């Protein structure tokens with residue numbers, strides 16, 4: 001009786017330890033650029049199992065994993081290495097998520113082994129710089145000194161590395177505007193570059209440009225109103241106190 005149960009127990013241990021579980025060939029990490037199209041084979045997983053009982057079958061073991069990849073084309077004999085392709089089901093977006101630990105199972109029909117495959121999403125410069133404000137405007141006096149900070153612009157770019165590095169510049173349809181103002185390349189400080197004292201009233205309509213390290217650009221309108229009024233805001237409306245109203249549009253210059 002005793003001998004019988006020991007035999008059963010031994011057989012049980014023997015059965016478990018006798019069949020070797022599948023072994024993955026390596027710990028898999030795949031680097032995938034965020035612009036890789038759906039349907040691309042992003043990697044191949046191989047496992048070995050010398051003693052069966054069946055050819056290995058691979059499967060995704062959670063929803064996230066099956067949303068992102070499918071396993072296709074099982075090939076090869078388990079005894080020397082059976083592999084499956086990982087095909088991308090869903091385009092990645094590094095700006096939403098940089099890496100995934102996908103979960104799978106591989107079974108020989110007897111043992112089931114759970115394993116992880118790491119997907120590291122590599123950046124592509126797929127975002128242009130964006131200014132934080134939809135437009136910028138400021139009114140200043142004609143008496144503003146050269147080198148005065150008028151305003152500062154800020155843009156952001158969510159790509160990594162060079163693709164996320166921004167340089168600022170100033171543009172205008174009227175190139176002479178750029179003799180009066182410039183923008184600091186790194187800090188986005190817009191400053192006066194020449195005396196404005198000859199200007200009675202003028203709205204400088206320019207554009208601040210943010211350019212990332214690979215040349216993608218973002219723009220924003222910048223309006224700087226220069227006037228020689230004591231309170232440098234909008235031009236005053238008609239009134240008896242200001243009988244000689246300066247021009248409302250166009251650049252006005254004092255003579256002499």
Ligand SMILES: *[C@@H]1O[C@H](CO)[C@@H](O)[C@H](O)[C@H]1NC(C)=O
Pocket residue numbers: 134135205221
């Ligand atoms: C920027 O300025 C241009 C011309 O001055 C104008 O046509 C355009 O609508 C402006 N854009 C925004 C977003 O204000």
Ligand SMILES: [Ca+2]
Pocket residue numbers: 019020021022049050051052053108110111
């Ligand atoms: Ca086995």
Ligand SMILES: [Ca+2]
Pocket residue numbers: 034094095123124125126127158159160
């Ligand atoms: Ca990107």
Ligand SMILES: [Ca+2]
Pocket residue numbers: 125126127128129157158159163164212216
């Ligand atoms: Ca960018």
